[in-house]
Amino acid sequence: MEQAQLTEARPYHHGDLRRALVDAGRRLLEVEGGAGISLRAVAREAGVSPAAPYHHFRDKSELLDALAIEGWDQLAVQMRAALAEAAPGRGRLVTLGVAYVQFAKMNPAIYRVMFDCSQSHESMPEKLRDEGAYRLVCDTLVESGIDPMDEVSLELAAVAIWCAAHGVAEMVGFKEFAPLQAHLGGEEAFLRAIFSQLDLFRPGSAVAAG
Amino acid sequence: MEQAQLTEARPYHHGDLRRALVDAGRRLLEVEGGAGISLRAVAREAGVSPAAPYHHFRDKSELLDALAIEGWDQLAVQMRAALAEAAPGRGRLVTLGVAYVQFAKMNPAIYRVMFDCSQSHESMPEKLRDEGAYRLVCDTLVESGIDPMDEVSLELAAVAIWCAAHGVAEMVGFKEFAPLQAHLGGEEAFLRAIFSQLDLFRPGSAVAAG
DNA sequence: AGCCAATCTTGACAACGATCAGATCAGCCC
DNA sequence: GGGCTGATCTGATCGTTGTCAAGATTGGCT
Numbered sequence: 001m002e003q004a005q006l007t008e009a010r011p012y013h014h015g016d017l018r019r020a021l022v023d024a025g026r027r028l029l030e031v032e033g034g035a036g037i038s039l040r041a042v043a044r045e046a047g048v049s050p051a052a053p054y055h056h057f058r059d060k061s062e063l064l065d066a067l068a069i070e071g072w073d074q075l076a077v078q079m080r081a082a083l084a085e086a087a088p089g090r091g092r093l094v095t096l097g098v099a100y101v102q103f104a105k106m107n108p109a110i111y112r113v114m115f116d117c118s119q120s121h122e123s124m125p126e127k128l129r130d131e132g133a134y135r136l137v138c139d140t141l142v143e144s145g146i147d148p149m150d151e152v153s154l155e156l157a158a159v160a161i162w163c164a165a166h167g168v169a170e171m172v173g174f175k176e177f178a179p180l181q182a183h184l185g186g187e188e189a190f191l192r193a194i195f196s197q198l199d200l201f202r203p204g205s206a207v208a209a210g
Numbered sequence: 211m212e213q214a215q216l217t218e219a220r221p222y223h224h225g226d227l228r229r230a231l232v233d234a235g236r237r238l239l240e241v242e243g244g245a246g247i248s249l250r251a252v253a254r255e256a257g258v259s260p261a262a263p264y265h266h267f268r269d270k271s272e273l274l275d276a277l278a279i280e281g282w283d284q285l286a287v288q289m290r291a292a293l294a295e296a297a298p299g300r301g302r303l304v305t306l307g308v309a310y311v312q313f314a315k316m317n318p319a320i321y322r323v324m325f326d327c328s329q330s331h332e333s334m335p336e337k338l339r340d341e342g343a344y345r346l347v348c349d350t351l352v353e354s355g356i357d358p359m360d361e362v363s364l365e366l367a368a369v370a371i372w373c374a375a376h377g378v379a380e381m382v383g384f385k386e387f388a389p390l391q392a393h394l395g396g397e398e399a400f401l402r403a404i405f406s407q408l409d410l411f412r413p414g415s416a417v418a419a420g
Numbered sequence: 421a422g423c424c425a426a427t428c429t430t431g432a433c434a435a436c437g438a439t440c441a442g443a444t445c446a447g448c449c450c
Numbered sequence: 451g452g453g454c455t456g457a458t459c460t461g462a463t464c465g466t467t468g469t470c471a472a473g474a475t476t477g478g479c480t
Contacts (some may be wrong), residue, residue, distance in 0.1 A: 117375020197370035199409030
């Protein structure tokens with residue numbers, strides 16, 4: 001009785017519609033892609049009327065925000081897992097970057113919603129800053145030798161890392177990169193190669209010196 | 211008579227509606243932002259009925275494609291100009307990156323359309339590859355010492371550069387970076403600093419060694 | 421002059437986001 | 451237990467969008 005029954009003809013009150021809507025949204029994003037998501041479709045998927053979601057979210061963008069927050073959480077979990085398996089020492093930053101990009105590649109529609117959310121709010125969610133991917137990057141940078149007290153250098157480095165990861169994340173899905181990826185021996189090798197190339201911007205890099 | 215008159219009550223036939231629609235679209239993207247663009251709005255702006263555009267574009271995405279192509283052209287112009295003013299030697303790659311990002315920051319809505327276009331077509335327009343930004347990057351890489359015959363290295367480097375530039379382009383608008391940017395002495399210094407930091411991914415970089 | 425085909429308009433349709441009044445139900449107080 | 455309150459869900463509706471079919475208009479070729 002204190003449990004909502006999702007079995008058979010649903011009772012008038014859903015029990016936890018908010019949760020169900022977010023799950024339905026994630027399902028739609030995974031299956032239909034970013035274009036196929038609409039408030040009505042989410043409500044349909046959850047088996048309620050088109051107006052029901054408005055009792056749990058002020059508007060569509062607020063539902064998307066909820067989806068984005070779940071996405072950032074899931075991303076942080078995967079990045080933490082990747083870091084746990086990685087050998088200590090240099091290259092852990094690349095491991096983080098690869099995990100970031102792989103998440104985006106596996107969940108492109110969700111990733112887009114996540115990024116659009118950050119962009120529309122003009123700031124990252126505090127959770128992302130405090131316990132999410134951003135924090136992981138900062139910690140790893142400190143491990144690598146950046147002075148944690150030098151906030152300017154630390155933030156600059158973290159921002160740069162995040163920019164690069166985002167760029168790779170959105171472009172790595174391009175089908176025309178498939179041959180190059182195959183030639184380099186698979187996705188992870190491809191990603192690591194790309195990240196390694198980014199020092200090209202630095203005057204006097206390996207290539208410029210060659 | 212052989213000229214279309216845009217003055218007063220327009221004649222039944224516009225003269226060059228396709229051109230007018232693209233211009234109207236660009237105007238709307240600049241003024242209203244990416245959200246405020248719709249086929250109907252573009253038609254309204256051009257002073258024709260909502261169905262008129264369908265005689266020049268198969269659907270909305272084809273209009274957006276046209277806008278994207280113009281955007282890529284304009285971007286290439288600006289990048290070429292930046293390169294022409296830049297001192298020879300190292301750092302020309304960064305100049306290109308900065309020009310790319312500045313274009314995106316000045317025309318965020320148009321840039322988004324440009325990138326979505328490339329993404330939906332799952333390949334870059336040939337123009338972009340042959341005479342556009344991509345070509346400029348490749349040429350500059352060859353200048354920097356990459357063997358033009360080693361197509362794998364060249365493409366890998368170009369892709370990495372483009373990924374980084376895209377990532378910075380989409381993130382540099384975040385308002386929360388403003389203090390950091392001010393602290394570093396303006397936009398260009400900020401961008402150059404970010405690009406310089408990207409070698410952090412390389413094991414044994416300056417910081418990792420410090 | 422006369423016709424053709426390209427161009428533009430009108431009117432319509434389904435789907436969307438959003439809002440509102442009203443139906444329905446759970447939990448609580450008496 | 452009876453009844454009230456407030457949260458939840460429905461149905462109807464509005465304005466907007468992308469798209470299409472059918473008709474009006476006209477520039478250009480023969």
